[in-house]
Amino acid sequence: MNINNFRFDQVGLNRFFGPLEAKIMDILWEGSEKSIKQVQQRLEIEKSINFNTVMTVMNRLLEKGILQKRVEGRTSFFKPVKTKEEFIEEQSKKLTDNLLDEFGGLVVNHMLDSLTEVDQQLLNRLEEKIDQLKKGKKQ
Known part of the structure; x- marks a missing residue:
């Protein structure tokens, strides 16, 4: 959709x-x-x-x-067709993918800059994702 x-x-x-x-x-x-x-x-x-x-x-x-x-x-x-959570997940992913395709790394920098308060759980999930990406690229 x-x-x-x-x-x-x-x-x-x-x-x-x-x-x-x-x-x-x-x-x-x-x-x-x-x-x-x-x-x-x-x-x-x-x-x-x-x-x-x-x-x-x-x-x-x-x-x-x-x-x-x-x-x-x-x-x-x-x-x-989808739950509210599934819908928001799908649409936010599409939006993020479109922004990354068009503007590349700037989007990631701006997203990180916009984190005014550090949520430790979010930071931990980001670190895990980055570690997974690094491991995936080394193989």
Whole structure:
């Protein structure tokens, strides 16, 4: 699944999705599959949202490969293809790979420079990764 429009000026899921898409995904990532009507009802807690609008957005997410659909009678049930954690992992990896391809070592330097507070666990994982890379290149 490819998210083509990464938004640097947004935060959270809004970096990958439009505002309504992000709200729908958050609802669907809560657990069990849901119908369009169930999602619409959850969204209406904040403001009135048209059923057809929710249906259109959910069908677009389906076309993008982010949701899957199951039909039972006349009702369609939707659920995410990946967990929220899997989705974020996949998209952050793609973003990092794209940045590295385009800008090389500068990206790594900037990432390290942006670590304002040293998280010892993160530092330990980075050291392990670097050691693995070094061992892999020596063989």
